Amino acid sequence: MEWSSPRDAAMSLTDLTATQLLDRLRKAEITSVGVTQAFLDRIDKVDTTIRAFLRVDRDGALAQAEAIDARRQAGKPVGPLAGLPVAIKDVLCTAGEPTTCASRMLEHFRPPYDATVVARLRAADAVLLGKTNMDEFAMGGSNENSAFGPVRNPWDTDRIPGGSSGGSAAAVAARMAPLALGSDTGGSIRCPAALCGVTGLKPTYGRVSRYGLVAFASSLDQVGPMTRSAEDAALLLSVVAGHDPADSTSVNRPVPDYAKAIKQPLSGLRIGLAREHFGEGLDAEVERAVREAIRVYESFGATVREISLPHSKYAVATYYIIAPCEASSNLARYDGAHYGYRTDEKSMLAELETERRALEVAGDRDGLEAMDNALIRMYRRTRAEGFGPEVKRRVMLGTYALSAGYYDAYYLKALKVRRLIREDFDKAFEQVDLLAGPVTPTPAFKLGDKVDDPLSMYLFDLFTISANLAGIAAMSIPCGSSGQGLPIGLQLQAPPFEEERLLRAARMYQSATNWHTMEPDLEK
Amino acid sequence: MAISREEVEKVALLARLQLDDAELATMTEQLGDILAYVELLGELDTAGVEPMAHALDVCDVFRTDAARESLDREKALANAPKHDGKCYRVPAVLGES
Structure with a gap:
């Protein structure tokens, strides 16, 4: 030029x-x-x-x-x-x-x-x-x-x-x-x-x-x-x-x-x-x-x-276990407490109160017992409102795969297949x-x-x-x-x-x- | 392996997510599809394969144990949704207030 x-x-x-x-x-x-x-x-x-x-x-x-x-x-x-x-x-x-x-x-x-x-x-x-x-x-x-x-x-x-x-x-x-x-x-x-x-x-x-x-x-x-x-x-x-x-x-x-x-x-x-x-x-x-x-x-x-x-054919499955597992752990930091978005507390507390009354009227003791406390509900609403659908999906997937009883079947299995994928490349190179x-x-x-x-x-x-x-x-x-x-x-x-x-x-x-x-x- | 709506609800609590009815239904279906797909790994015999959590051979990294500056309080609190100048403020956990 x-x-x-x-x-x-x-x-x-x-x-x-x-x-x-x-x-x-x-x-x-x-x-x-x-x-x-x-x-x-x-x-x-x-x-x-x-x-x-x-x-x-x-x-x-x-x-x-x-x-x-x-x-x-x-x-x-x-x-x-x-x-x-x-x-x-x-x-x-x-x-x-x-x-x-x-x-x-x-x-x-x-x-x-x-x-x-x-x-x-x-x-x-x-x-x-x-x-x-x-x-x-x-x-x-x-x-x-x-x-x-x-x-x-x-x-x-x-x-x-x-x-x-x-x-x-x-x-x-x-x-x-x-x-x-x-x-x-x-x-x-x-x-x-x-x-x-x-x-x-x-x-x-x-x-x-x-x-x-x-x-x-x-x-x-x-x-x-x-x-x-x-x-x-x-x-x-x-x-x-x-x-x-x-x-x-x-x-x-x-x-x-x-x-x-x-x-x-x-x-x-x-x-x-x-x-x-x-x-x-x-x-x-x-x-x-x-x-x-x-x-x-x-x-x-x-x-x-x-x-x-x-x-190769296992790569996507391996990745969609490992990446969401790591993501669910990494994204735990978004809790509405330290930085980032927090749900509106007033409406959150009002929501809890409404739920409590309904359960009391129904005499549902188990339901009352299982209710979120204010802090847990703050986390849950903050994350529900702050994250989009794909982030929620991956956090859910990762949390599930790492949860008790599933860790070996999903996360550990994926880590082993990851090794096999790496070894394929080592051999190719x-x-x-x-x-x-x-x-x-x-x-x-x-x-x-x-x-x-x-x-x-x-x-x-x-x-x-x-x-x-x-x-x-x-x-x-x-x-x-x-x-x-x-x-x-x-x-x-x-x-x-x-x-x-x-x-x-x-x-x-x-x-x-x-x-x-x-x-x-x-x-x- | 399909996942039940009850399991999805339980996982949502563990993940600290609140899902409404429509989201629970979609999530149950989509997680079910994804989990069914990853079942593919089951056909591989991985007995004796060392799990690989990391691409590098990670080892402990040490630094000199010397005091150094860290983030000052004002900066650490600057992005907090609610604070009192000293601490982060969150809804009461114990008792009713």
């Missing part, structure tokens, strides 16, 4: 990738205020339709941008993301600023501290644009579980953007932010990345700090980048990855300079295709796009072989460097299509879930378009801590194809 005049530059700043923007910022060809304003203008223009953001911090973002420009102009040192706007999924704590998890429960919650990844972004001089919409508490695959209304897919606004990081994906796809952070517990970065046509990476469990990431399932949650290219993902991951003393599950091992390594192609790449990922239920257009992408790798000299992940396959079984479906059928919604995650159970690194990159013009994603999976391999492989593909540069037409 040529930069003949400042006016041209201002018109198309939002079309540039983060890497391109950073290069021009460094050369002082553009300013952070200019870039930030361009993205804010774009948000004003298209987000009334898409609803990717729950909150846009216009003044804060411009003030940050101005301060960074001033430091750069004064020749003072600036951070590695200096002046680049970033959108943050609203599951990550931002000190003093609302962090809602798209839940009524946390509608007015302002965390007393920053998540470590947010603090790292600030230290890198990124500009925080605002907080993105999501499925409530990151539970969902369509973004329809947001208490504040669904996000719409920029490629077709009657369709879902995928979830749970749908706001972050849509923001990047619709050019409202060059970079975004999402979180992935069972596919929540990769699924919306695939359905919105952006690049998303779920790091190895332990690669990125979870401190200040509002917990859903602590043994599965990871924060990761959602961007326009693998190069941009490398840039963002380099900043957020690394050990954090505040998260004892973050791993203390060096973080490679992903952005530097990414341009080196991988030679002698061995790619595995899991036969279980190409079976029944996979949409023909998705399969065609994925197989075509694999041929691109073959053209680079990669060898491709079929392998087996024999326990003895034979191949990467696994390639689909991200989602179909392209984006229509809003409302699966809301009444939670199980079919859960099954939409079948290709992404096992990476979380196994704790490995995985990525989604755009690799095609359906007949209806909807993006299709290619999933790449790598052994633990091989993010660099993933990024280099993704970059190889993106250097030879242009699926990742496709832009939705929001004017139509």
Whole structure:
């Protein structure tokens, strides 16, 4: 792209990738205020339709941008993301600023501290644009579980953007932010990345700090980048990855300079295709796009072989025991006492009194005995009013599976199958460097299509879930378009801590194809 | 395995959720479907398989036992629905008030 005049530059700043923007910022060809304003203008223009953001911090973002420009102009040192706007999924704590998890429960919650990844972004001089919409508490695959209304897919606004990081994906796809952070517990970065046509990476469990990431399932949650290219993902991951003393599950091992390594192609790449990922239920257009992408790798000299992940078919069942169990425990903290929503006490006490009288009139001694006391009823009403249906469903499922008499049959059994799933990957990675396959079984479906059928919604995650159970690194990159013009994603999976391999492989593909540069037409 | 409405009511109490009649009916049906689906795991022989609670080999992490700043009271109470400046306030638990 040529930069003949400042006016041209201002018109198309939002079309540039983060890497391109950073290069021009460094050369002082553009300013952070200019870039930030361009993205804010774009948000004003298209987000009334898409609803990717729950909150846009216009003044804060411009003030940050101005301060960074001033430091750069004064020749003072600036951070590695200096002046680049970033959108943050609203599951990550931002000190003093609302962090809602798209839940009524946390509608007015302002965390007393920053998540470590947010603090790292600030230290890198990124500009925080605002907080993105999501499925409530990151539970969902369509973004329809947001208490504040669904996000719409920029490629077709009657369709879902995928979830749970749908706001972050849509923001990047619709050019409202060059970079975004999402979180992935069972596919929540990769699924919306695939359905919105952006690049998303779920790091190895332990690669990125979870401190200040509002917990859903602590043994599965990871924060990761959602961007326009693998190069941009490398840039963002380099900043957020690394050990954090505040998260004892973050791993203390060096973080490679992903952005530097990414341009080196991988030679002698061995790619595995899991036969279980190409079976029944996979949409023909998705399969065609994925197989075509694999041929691109073959053209680079990669060898491709079929392998087996024999326990794949158990992944969804395993996940929908383990994740709800962890969720039911993590979400016990929302009790209406310490922070977040509390039910109206006056009407709650009146309700109890009415119930008591009715039971007394009926002479129901057992009923009177079994009645909630005021504190228990406060908890129950608070949670009934503060949580949406999917969160309630998972809390119920987890509570049941962990309850006396069922623990061994459900939770313990699932933990054993989790081990078998991990061992499948270990064996596969003895034979191949990467696994390639689909991200989602179909392209984006229509809003409302699966809301009444939670199980079919859960099954939409079948290709992404096992990476979380196994704790490995995985990525989604755009690799095609359906007949209806909807993006299709290619999933790449790598052994633990091989993010660099993933990024280099993704970059190889993106250097030879242009699926990742496709832009939705929001004017139509 | 299906789950009965009574069991769902019991679990709702354990989960500290209040469900109305319509929610109880939907929840009973949907949990039943999901539980029937996860029965799939029953066909696997997992005898002798070590359960895996975590993707990493987690081990105890120690830090120096030194006093350091913690969240001050004002900040800790700032998000509370009800507090008296020192403590969180909740409805009376013991006796009637």
